[in-house]
Amino acid sequence: MEIDKAIRECDDRRLQTKYNNATYVVQRALALYSIEEVAFSFNGGKDSTVLLHILRAGYFLHKKGQNSVNGDLKDFPIRTIYFESPCAFPEINSFTYDTAAIYGLQIDTISLDFKSGLEALLKEKPIRAIFLGVRIGDPTAVGQEQFSPSSPGWPPFMRLNPILDWSYRDVWAFLLTCKVNYCSLYDQGYTSIGSIYDTVPNSLLCISNSSNKFKPAYLLADGRLERAGRAKRPSTSTGGQIPAESNGLTSQDSYKNSMLTASIIAVGDEILFGNLEDLLGPYLCRKLHSIGWSVLQHSAVHNNIDSVAEEVERQKSKSDMVFIYGGVGPLHSDVTIAGIAKAFGVRLAPDEEFEEYLRHIIGDQCTGDRNELSSKWEERVRIIACFFNMVVP
């Protein structure tokens, strides 16, 4: 099987681990559900293209385990569903159907919205579980695991997310290592694709502003910014139904003329006990005021998860931006980040690529301990901050 072979022969250990885990999830699912009971939700995007090949490989390994291997490119009996929309890019539509033809996918095209379409599908077919290309950075991944029942109010099925823990870089490492086709829009600077009304190429890949040329998606250095091309278009007299033409990041320009508001939260028992003077807060207030921002509130809270979470929760609905400092070090008593996660209802996960970057800059002195990494990082941030203070008056 060409995918399995390509991954086993490559020298990317991290990719091999991700691949092994993802195909294991597929094999577990195929052991739990019959082929008639599962479906694959495919939309021609990069994540679902990865998932297609993970499913092909997982199905191959599943059959191999049963001693009935068929290496045929078109041996893919899992029902595939595609929610086709008139707002989809034509390139996405044609890639979806071309790929279906190449790999012999039995594709059911659904023209309803997700919920109604799934309701109709589940009435008609014995489907109990659906494979999705959802990844941890997606807004819709919040609270999901590799096996997650559909949400309350949705028809009942199991959501299967084999690539949930894959990063943007993992996705591209896989597609390029396996040399599989992907939608041509990704070579034109699109990094995550929604509809023609809300998606433009990612400005971070712009080669030069004048030529309007973009580098391919796999060259985006920081995968956390993959959704920067998902522009929020202001509504217009035509109901906002104008294809996005400008770049996603420039949509922030519309804010320039209105006054932005900020809240400032200091976290630290020492400040509340009066043992430490908060110098940063007044400094931030002055700086923000000098650039035309309005500071709505400046508060101090105890170094405890619930206090931080409650204050963040309160302030985030009032201000355009909340500044928070204190309690972000490597000690167990530093709980600010956990408090912020609680306020947003998300769980904390290590950012593996950032960790790798830190290891790279810390170099040989690194023992591999995560606490050590964050304390060393703090040191560097302090040095950079001092430097910044010296050169910026």
Ligand SMILES: Cc1cc2nc3c(=O)[nH]c(=O)nc-3n(C[C@H](O)[C@H](O)[C@H](O)COP(=O)(O)O)c2cc1C
């Ligand atoms: C097969 C399938 C199952 C879904 N199940 C759920 C669900 O259980 N709960 C939910 O809130 N959204 C569900 N959705 C909607 C997605 O979470 C999400 O809104 C959609 O994929 C659009 O994502 P985007 O905004 O990143 O394009 C489902 C979508 C699909 C295609």
Ligand SMILES: Nc1ncnc2c1ncn2[C@@H]1O[C@H](COP(=O)(O)OP(=O)(O)OP(=O)(O)O)[C@@H](O)[C@H]1O
């Ligand atoms: N129109 C659709 N039809 C079928 N499945 C869909 C559709 N939209 C989303 N999905 C499912 O939800 C998953 C997550 O969607 P998402 O848009 O985040 O990823 P993607 O489209 O694969 O890649 P990209 O982020 O580059 O657009 C998809 O991989 C697919 O499984």
